[in-house]
Amino acid sequence: MAVFKRNYRQYDGPVTPAWSRFLILPRYAFKNVFRSRLLLVFYVLSFVPTIVFGAFIYLRHNATFLETFQVLPRDFMPVDAQFFFIYLSFQASLAFIITAFIGPGLISPDLANNALPLYLCRPFSRAEYVLGKMSVLIILISAVTWIPGLLLIFMQTNYAGLAWLTDNLRVPVAVLLASWLWIIVISLLALALSAWVKWRVIAGIGLFIIFFVLAGFGNTINVILGTQWGTLIDLASLITNIMHFLFMGEGLQGSIPVWSACLALAVLCALCLRLLNRRLQAYEVVR
Amino acid sequence: MSAPSLPAAPPQTEVPWSLWKSQVSGLLRLEVKKYLLSKRALLLYFLAFLPIFPFLIWNLRAMLVGDLPDIAQASMFYAGMFQTLMLHLVIFFACVITFTNLFRGEVLEHSLHYYFLCPVRREVLVVGKYIAGQFASWIIFLICVVISFCLVYFPYGGQGLDYFTSGPAIGHLLAYMGVTVLAFLGYGAVFLFTGLLFRNPIIPAIVIWIWEGINAFLPAMLQKISVSHYLISLCPVPLSGGPIRVIADPAPAWLSVPGLLLVTLAVLFLASLKIRHMEISYGGE
Amino acid sequence: MSDSQDIIFRNVSKFYGEVLGVNRVDLNLAPGITGLVGPNGSGKTTLMNLMTGLLQPTRGEISILGLPPDRPELLFNRVGYCTQYDSFPRGMNGFQFIYSFLRIHGLVHPQAEDMTWKALEMVGLQDAAKRKVAAYSKGMRQRIKLGQAIAHQPDVLVLDEPLNGLDPMARAEIIDLFKRLSEKGKHVIVSSHILHELDVISDQVVMLSNGYIVAEGDIHGVREEMTDVPMQILVRCDKPAMLASRIFQEDHAVEAQMHSDGQGLLLRTRDADSFFLLMNRMVTQEGLRVESVAPADDDVHSVYLYLIGNQGGSSS
Secondary structure, eight states, X not given: OOXXXXXXXXXXXXXXXXXXXXXXXXXXXXXXXXXXXXXXXXXXXXXXXXXXHHHHHHHHTOHHHHHHTTOOXXXXXXXXXXXXXXXXXXXXXXXXXXXXXXXXXXXXXXXXXXXXXXXXXXXXXXXXXXXXXXXXXXXXXXXXXXXXXXXXXXXXXXXXXXXXXXXXXHHHHHHHHHHHHHHHHHHHHHHHHHHHOSSHHHHHHHHHIIIIIHHHHHHHHHHHHTXXXXXXXXXXXXXXXXXXXXXXXXXXXXXOOHHHHHHHHHHHHHHHHHHHHHHOOSSOOOO | OOOOOOOOOOOOOSOXXXXXXXXXXXXHHHHHHHHHHSTTHHHHXXXXXXXXHHHHHHHHHHHHTOOOOOHHHHHHHHHHIIIIIIIIIIIHHHHHHHHHHHHHHXXXXXXXXXXXXXXXXXXXXXXHHHHHHHHHHHHHHHHHHHHHHHHHHXXXXXXXXXXXXXXXXXXXXXXHHHHHHHHHHHHHHHHHHHHHHOSSTHHHHHHHHHHHHHGGGSOHHHHTXXXXXXXXXXXXXXXXXXXXOOOOOOOOHHHHHHHHHHHHHHHHHHHHHHHHTOOOOOXXX | OOGGGSEEEEEEEEEETTEEEEEEEEEEEOSEEEEEEOOTTSSHHHHHHXXXXXXXXXXXXXXXXXXXXXXXXXXXXXXXXXXXXXXXXXXXXXXXXHHHHHHHTTOOHHHHHHHHHHHHHHTTOSTTTTSBGGGSOHHHHHHHHHHHHHTTOOSEEEEESTTTTOOHHHHHHHHHHHHHHHHTTOEEEEEOSOHHHHHHHOSEEEEEETTEXXXXXXXXXXXXXXXXXXXXXXXXXXXXXXXXXXXXXXXXXXXXXXXXXXXXEEEEESOHHHHHHHHHHHHHHHOOOEEEEEESSOSHHHHHHHHTGGGOOOOO
């Protein structure tokens, strides 16, 4: 008879690369997110504008269609920076609604159930945690903003020729930069709210308050003081201003300078990161 | 073989008004404090006092620059602020935050069962919590309305004071306070109900908000299917519409006030029916 | 005893969508301490939530002292429920927690205050009354919940795992409290995993497994009815070897183990009555001197193992 000592031994088998571990969070989050049929339907519908814009590009270059209906390409709206600015503005508003629905539920349940110590007692940093949670929004919003945007540009280049792309080289750059600006700002804001407001409904409403109530407040300041600096607290206007600059080469008419809009958003992002850093701790806070 | 029937519950012989009164007052003691003094109330205070800042800036500008518009224009300015910033944004979102969470909040905190384990009719619970929410909201937001209204006329000095003592200002202020109260009654009942109906009431809240927001641009017939139409009809200073805004005939006060109250009662009745069959299940939250 | 003094479940089923909570429960509980026993997920909490109207049955009828659970305004004057939920309304201290809900009962201030202090005294939390509940230890939270459940002096006390997290002293005190309430003719319905303690205090047990009631009643009676499971009997006597040899001449004996000191015997028999008759004969006719006879497996723990133990679930 043999007796085998079954002592504790550290696991020494293969492990996944450290850089990819944050992806565990979105993997589980997606399952949760798409349990809501309402969101699933909305998310699918948010691809419809891309199809419409794609159809527009197709028809504009379809000789048979133009001949049959006896229309000239110039009768259509030109496919240029303005066209993609309108497209991305539309997609950005859909992305905002998606974020308002998903974002508040990303961190608050972990805090409410004191689950953070469970994450952070593993070789998993706070930065990776934030990145993991943020990647849920990044992946979902990317799929409705810059990815279809670049596909439309590819489609247009395919029909109109490479010359169109060389003439409009700022368009793909603008689509990428503007999308990422939008993604980073609303994701950080949603995560910060989710971390500080325990109830996700209130966090979701908070996102609307920050975007719309502050916008109203900023406009009121503009009216009272006869200035445009009230726009500094109107996030949607700030981002639109920068987007306009990226697509058209100049900021919105009658709005604040683009550099000040960039500065305001940078301050906001820094504030959100600071709030996240303060809130996400590896210990339970007894309320 | 059929089993013998269970003993019947004793019939309700009379309506125990005094018991209900004391139960509602017990609820008010517990709830109002929670809505006014908890950390959660900070967001409400932020919302309530946000509209005061533009009026402070208005005063500051009057002090520094001094070019005040005509006092009648000041009334128009306040009317614009009240109908857009306060009614459509601040009061609306305050109602969403307060009233969707009257019950949904207790579910999220896993504390609803304490209320359900009291010898209180669930309808009385609905009424008690609703009144508590109203009471707390009125305290916070009526103060905000009074302060902001006074701040509009403050830079006018004696002329402003005359506007209060012998002009229409007091009447306007009372009307705005009345509209604020009615807004909380109407929206409050709606959001209490959506809080009971939906696990995530943000979607219905946003849908209602968009409907109320675009309402002014819809045909006159559709405008009448909204709370804001009746509230705006009761505002003492009418606003002129923009280029694409359709101005529906304002509803008369005799229709608006009882109409809103009736809608409120109807929604509260539906909420009472809903809560009667509500079960405790914290698992999915 | 009239029906209106009992807790009655008539063909009650509860389904959570397609998941079974409890099925076809027929119960008639008389006053006294009733222990609800079963593995995790067996339906104990569902049964208690049905009893108190926190859940509504999919099918069947329930009557608590003649009152339906869907009339809270009547029911909770006579019923107190200490749930398993370990959560409390925010920001309250122990006193406020009990007092505030007594005010919602409709009690006036002096009465509510007096009853709050009495409840706090019963659960031994007077000194911690003004501390925030959020800062209480697990045992204290358990006791304050119990205090809230008994504060209005109910006739039916429903307690979901009330002994969890309590230290041995506190457990003894709380068990003593249950006994006192039971002696006053009240219903005390307790679910617990601490089987040996339930064994001591319960007048009757209800055993649940997978949403079904597998046994109900006085535990000794339940054990006696389990004729398919041989009964274990411990006998201390002067001639255990002779007793063992005699019982194997009968066909009901299954197993006999001699004690190492040669003064006792643990045996398993399929027919306890025949064994006792045999032993009587040996005492009167053959001079067997018996020091003690005791059933070794008619406690809650043994019955639980026989009926539920092999179906999974954990229990201590």
